[in-house]
Amino acid sequence: MRHSPGILVLVLVIGFLEFAVDAGMIRRALLPPPSATAEVLWELLSTGEFLPPLLSTLKLVFAGFFLGSAIGVALGTAMGISPAMFRLFEPLVELIRPIPKSALVPPLMLFLGIDDAMKITSVTLVVTFPVLLNTLQGVRGVDRVMLDAARTHGWGLGHTLRHMILPAALPFILAGMRVSLGLAMVLAVLSEMLAGQGGLGFLILDMQRSFQLRQMYAWLVILAVLGLLLNSIFLLAERRALFWQRR
Amino acid sequence: MRPSSGLWLVLALMALWEVSARLHWVDSPNWPPLSTVVVALFHDIASGELPPLIGGTLWRMGAGLAAGSIAGVVVGLAFCLAPVTRLLLGPAVELLRPIPVPAIIPPLVLFLGLDDPMKITVVALTAFFPVLTNTMQGVAAVEAEAVQMGRTFGVGPLRRAAFIVLPATAPYALAGVRVALGLSLVVAVVAEMIAGEAGIGHYLVMMQFAGRAPEMYATIILLAVLGYALNRGFVAMERRAIHWWFALGRQADG
Structure with missing residues (x-):
């Protein structure tokens, strides 16, 4: 070991x-003594009480992560293969990118309220940019000679995308998604804290404010384990998807 | 330079924002015209309301970034040069890493209160991890010949670490600090949003509660400008500090 x-x-x-x-x-x-926290943790786990908040946080992370990744990959690919698209969107991306996405939670609350729509939007926003920039970098890095070869063989755009450009860009895309996964957790927890409706982030803050510290630490442990699990699962999936890379 | 299509898109969106608010296409107190936001921004800066808030936030960010970066470099060097430390402390570090930062704020509030010490610690914890990761990558990339040559010349392990490994690692560590810099500003603001009554983050939440939309958007624009300027400034500093690295035509984006 x-x-x-x-x-x-x-x-x-x-x-x-x-x-x-x-x-x-x-x-x-x-x-509180770790044993007391462990007792509360065991109670939460054995009664299944931990599930609803966990699932509600997980839902935000997943929904935002997939939406943001999809937008990032789509826009990044379009900007990578088409100079016209790049010229059209590059200034806008550069303008929005430096805005701290966490600071957008308050205005999003004004427009979308405090429900899932607001939280998923904020997670989506923070996920999009690292994925977009990495996709762009990956797509632009595809070997010219290979692209010319594809054209010589009469490959159409769709075929080239699916069988050459996206596989070649995949390591970059996945690296961006790995960064975004951590950020997605941060924004999910933050928006739960600010909106104050439920989920792990809300519970941790709420338990602290009501001085139920054993509960607070127990929920924190649950959140930490969730983070660890999501990270490990992603790393595993990444390694499998990139099996052809030497490691 | 001819304005590109992208510039037109940005201008068009800005114009759409202005017109949609002025002509009440979006009829909401939360949707002030862009010009009102810009006026609010300059007014709040000129009236002296924002500058001290920015100063406070930047101070907490800077202190936390410095502490976290130094810790990241030191721990990174120790983990690589004295593997026993990594064996003992590695799992603890790996357990802390995936905890989303906002979640560590409530327990830290208990120990450190709502003010600067808590916020600086949160920023330091955030900055620590990217610097640690990059430092370790940097040490791994140090040329073995350089270390061996030091050994041949009878340079002791501590001096080797300080004068051979550390300078060779600097480009990687600095790339880590650059990542940490962006995160630090965000996290400083997040900490202020969640706890205490200081800084630009607290101001932002107050403006939301008070329904003062122009000030709220002005704060966000200001934060974006700050983040952009800090990054630009850091890159310029980095180029000067490790000009020899760039002279070799290398990149450390790791």
Whole structure:
């Protein structure tokens, strides 16, 4: 086991925290003993109470991630293969790109309210740009000679896209999507916090404000595990999709 | 230069924004004309309302970015040069990495309060990870010959780390800091939106609650300009700091 010493360290840290809280070195008002948090966590897990908030956050992440990725890939590809499209959209993209998408949550709340529509829109916005820029870079990086060869063989645009351009750009697209996945989680949690309706982000903030700290830490653990899982699944999928790349 | 089709598109959209608000095509207090937003922006800057808020936000961002970047470089060097540290602390770092930043704000509020220490810590935690990743990539890319030559000349491990590995890693670490810079501004603003009563993020949320749409959009434009300017400034600084790297015609976008 490559990770075992590090996991041992983690176990020791948790054990020390338990001891430190018991011995009064850390105030219980700040950090309940890890065992108490674990109890609450077990209760949430065994009663299935954790599922609805988890699913509601997951829904935002997935919907925004797929919408944003689709827009990013489509627009990035169009800008990559057509100079006219590039000239048309490049200034607009450069104008919108530096806007911090988190700052767009307040105006989005004014127009779309505090429901899923607002949250999915904000996640979509933050996902789109890294995917778009990476797709553009990948599509533009396709070997000229290969494109000429495709033309020589009489490949149409659709065929060239599907069998040459998109596969060649895939490593870039996936790298952009990997960045965007993290950002999607951030925006989902943030918009849940600001809109205050439900989901993991809302619960973590709400539990802190009502001083239910064991609950807060338990939900935080659930969110962290979700983040870890989504990341690992994506890395796995990425490696499988790019099996032909040397690693 | 002839204005391109893209410039026309931007101008057309701006004109559409202005006209749709002026002619009440979009009849909503949340949709002020662009010109009103721009006027609000200049008014809030000239009246002295925005500058101190921007200053506060930039200070928190800068302090957090500096702390997180230094920690990222130090930990990155340690992980690579003394693998035992990576063995012991690697899993802890990997567990913290995927937690979405806004979620660590509530527990940090308990320990550090609502003010600068909490916000600087949040920014530092955000900046830490990209710098760490890039530093480690950089160390991996250091030419083995350079290290071996140092060893041949009897340079000790600490001096090798400081004078051979660190400079060779700098371009990668700086690329990481550039990524971290963009994230830092965003996260500083996010922290201000969620907790406390300071800075541009809090102002933004207040303007939303108060229904002062022009000020709200003005703040967003200001943030975009700030982010753009910071990035441009950093790139210029980077080119000067590691001109030898670019002179070699290399890129470290890793």
